[in-house]
Amino acid sequence: MLSTLRFESKDVTRVEETWKQFVPSAVLQNVDPQRFRFEWRSAELADMSVVEYALAADIRSVVEPEDQLLVCRVESEHVELGSGHVDIDGSRPWLTEGRQVWGRWEDDAKVRALIFDRVAAQTLARRMSGNDAYRVRITGLAPTGRSAAEQWERSFAYLSASFAQAGPEDELILAGLRRHALWVTLTSFETGFREALEGAVQLRPATTTLRRAIDFIDENAHHPITIDDIASAVHMSTRGLQYAFRRSLDTTPADQLRRARLDGAHRELLHGRAETVGQVARRWGFAHPSRFAAAYRLAYGVAPSATLRRGRDD
Template sequence: MFAYLEQSAGVLDDAGDDELLRSELARHAAATTLAAFATTSRVARHRPAQSAPAPATVRRALDFIAENAHRPITVDDVAAAVHISTRGLQYAFRRALDTTPAESLRQARLDGAHRDLRSGVPSSVAAVARRWGFSHPSRFAAAYRGAYGVLPSVTAAQHRR
């Protein structure tokens, strides 16, 4: 993890005052450190996905994520915005959408990067990735391809003016 963070220091130097990227790297460092220790929180609890419309809390959380994905928000911030505990929000997302708030936030950021690449504004794929909190262009490209079926460079090339 420390080698990864040292390697990412170069990305941070290029990022300047990119608060979103800095906070994502800090969260990644904390998550990696916590994952190194055994814990009982990894026990998966399977529940069938809810078939009714998502509860109001989940809908408000999705709205908050959509409106603030460009900012360095965390799942804790989303939970506070909808007045629920972080764990309660995670349970609500799992039950209603069979996903997590973190996955929804990541997808919202991918959607933002996708919009930027389709806008035709001249910018490198790496710059767009950094703007949306993705520190490694190769990981961003893999996530982008998984979500949209093409590489981000292809999207950017198709929409350049």
């Protein structure tokens, strides 16, 4: 279930209490209440959250997340970040799974964060990597390089905008966003995830396995499944499944799932019982109506609105 929150406040206590709902260890220290101004926006699923807030204050903040993965970016003209006596580059995001991180800044700051329940993230990471022995191990707070930091920033902007547009009923879309958020986090930092991916390829999948995978997709496309769920259902690694589809069918499991969902939307439009094209698109996991319309026209030769009109006339 998706829960969203947005507010502005000058009440330091309320702000700290709200932040603690997401990161229980969070503490705001040395706050000047005369200068304090706060804007908050968040989206929360059962096991992950997307948080953005803007602060106007001279402040010191401390986080030491327990049972969480926290990746954060503090954007401010005058910011100091560190963990113990180790400095953190304030121009890039940082990741912690329990190590205390402190921040100190003056004037205005914008904070962006992804927060994952550690147990749920571990489970999903194993499914994505196809390695049941994989453990999320963070060997450094900093991203692997400049390009990785920039990729995380771009992905956060995409996730923030997508969560803002999503509703609780958009289960298929939310499942994809959750997977993307964890994937980009684990691949942007030293977590051992890339190594787990590289060792997970199954080179000689049986044709029957592909048939089972396609059957699973067709039967479950209306549920919030991902390619990791498909791989798990046929007892393969995600990388192995991708290799199998590419080698035997010259496609990917993601494309196969997308086609199955497009077909489901087509059938629903054809029956003429849909409210609007946009609602049908979102129900089948297509967050962008224009992209859905383009894909639909390519697949069926007509606009989805034409199919809906035809269904209503029949």
